[in-house]
Amino acid sequence: MYGPEFADILGRVRVKRPLVHHITNYVTVNDCANITLCAGGAPVMADAKEEVAEMATVSGALVLNIGTLNPGLIESMLIAGSAANKHNIPVILDPVGAGATRLRTESAWRLIAELKVSILKGNAGEIGVLAGAGGAVKGVDSEGLKGDPVQIAREYAKAEGLTVVISGETDIVTDGSRTLLVENGDPLMGMICGTGCMASSVVGTFAAVDDDPVMASAGALAAFGIAGENAAEKFGRPGAFKIALFDELAALGLMELEQYARVKEA
Amino acid sequence: MYGPEFADILGRVRVKRPLVHHITNYVTVNDCANITLCAGGAPVMADAKEEVAEMATVSGALVLNIGTLNPGLIESMLIAGSAANKHNIPVILDPVGAGATRLRTESAWRLIAELKVSILKGNAGEIGVLAGAGGAVKGVDSEGLKGDPVQIAREYAKAEGLTVVISGETDIVTDGSRTLLVENGDPLMGMICGTGCMASSVVGTFAAVDDDPVMASAGALAAFGIAGENAAEKFGRPGAFKIALFDELAALGLMELEQYARVKEA
């Protein structure tokens, strides 16, 4: 029942080709740029504090990813995020590794507190830590959280006034009142570096053309997940699979997204 | 008529394997390194102000790319460029995103003013902005310039005493008096992140072994364009196409370059 709306969003992405400004890590930055292009957006990566406000202001969405953060980068994120907020440009935050170090946890909290973040997308451990719900993170990998992830995501979303996405075998998307579960995807996506970051880029690309962060997030994750399923049908090893993941998202048809999205309400 | 000269340059690249020093962005840096290897050069990426003069001095060319610039990087570019100038090592500047933010526009102008840039290679919007000819740039993509791009490139080249390259469906290469149009390439090259940066790396690699910046630029763009054409014959999707782009440049024969270069005088 969500398929037609997702297809509509993807259609708008491809017509409008929104600029998606990233302040992100240097590990997966090239993957993020290419997956944004494959989704139908136009990526731009810029992190100097002297230019981020200007760049964010002309963009359709701002994706903040703390994968290789440092204090200077956080400052740039605050400047860019503040400019985006003033212009009602959605801000997507991927708190990579929150919980693994104090710098990451505290920086994520600070970004959430000082900016109006539209969509917060992390793994179970990261969201669990940020929500104060006993999450555990090792390096950049989730070691889970205590309790029911849907409930934790809902309460945290309500408390902070944002949309929370917990990525996993089933992705959870909630703004506190509405909760969608996205079941698309393939285990191979967890065997390559960067799928989490790429998912955030696709979410940002969808959010750039749609005012509903829950639908934009769920649609993006369904599209990216279907691309993963299609890629996994062709290649079973990580290197070839990764290349196919780009290609399958670029080739994803609107009707295909409509038909194969597996999303339900929680 | 240019084919034999281009083949001669490529032959010298492969014999001499010139070191090509890059101060570049962290988005496409790996692609730039690999495409330099595929062209026949030896890439080195180094941006610390403490070492760039030393590195530039032993290199065959210096490629400056402002794709993710910041004030510290510009300082390193000025130090490296000045050292390169002293040793008559050609400096190639790719003003990525000039026109999108003041930092980028002004930094590009500063590099052009303070260094002897041999080859300035950008898209139409970037060159239009830098030349004061009403260019428009969104993110890192050209939205065109006002007027005749060949005329604008010619006048800007003459005024600044450098070779201007405007990349596009047809690439324009001019030093103000001689103007070549390179028609090789494939639209798929615009669907992946990094082809512009990679083209600059190939230009730098060719310029490292040839004193004529117009011929080096045109030859490099013809070679890279033919690789793109060959890759597009095999793969129609961006991920697989990109891998093939590397492979086709690495496999490009001298006679193939001679035969398939489509270059004419404007």
Add this chain to the structure above:
Amino acid sequence: MYGPEFADILGRVRVKRPLVHHITNYVTVNDCANITLCAGGAPVMADAKEEVAEMATVSGALVLNIGTLNPGLIESMLIAGSAANKHNIPVILDPVGAGATRLRTESAWRLIAELKVSILKGNAGEIGVLAGAGGAVKGVDSEGLKGDPVQIAREYAKAEGLTVVISGETDIVTDGSRTLLVENGDPLMGMICGTGCMASSVVGTFAAVDDDPVMASAGALAAFGIAGENAAEKFGRPGAFKIALFDELAALGLMELEQYARVKEA
């Protein structure tokens, strides 16, 4: 005769999935992350001085790579390395480009002097320079060293109390008393950017689960070399070869490693 021990180490990597903390360059960082995953480890890249001690402390190994170093990064390496030393976590140093600039040479010496480096892995030129044995390095490529590399590696290892690895057609691994020669690999590995860095990541992954740095290094290089041999059987061009290199390491079986490792004592 070493095959069974190497297979045992690889088996432990895959069971324990050790966290491998990298402070590395922005050129090959994505390759290092992905090859660590393919080997069976969990990569994390973090370089802010505010968090590196915390991250290193929970890791199984710390890989330091000076490919795009600057003074701030060296400071982070010293902080992380010191924390790793306190917790008996092995430190692997890849002195990329040592000998090419004073900054690189002196930074590598400083890291060796101030930290307890477990494994120092470089090409012949880099190790030759660091050992004071007349090495030559241009950019990041070895131009060889004067004298017998096995002898130089042995003496340097003994003098510094670490394991020295010289990568090359035949890799040399020595702690000064025991010396192993690893003959696996393929010339195509030298035609892509990043194989040296990736090899160091695999060495770090093996060292994270084995206390014997000589066996961990030799086993890692044998595994990575066999992956290169297998990839080269399938693809002869650099782009496709690189993808296959990841896939072949991910698919490498324990018995395959046991059977095809070509390692002998010097």
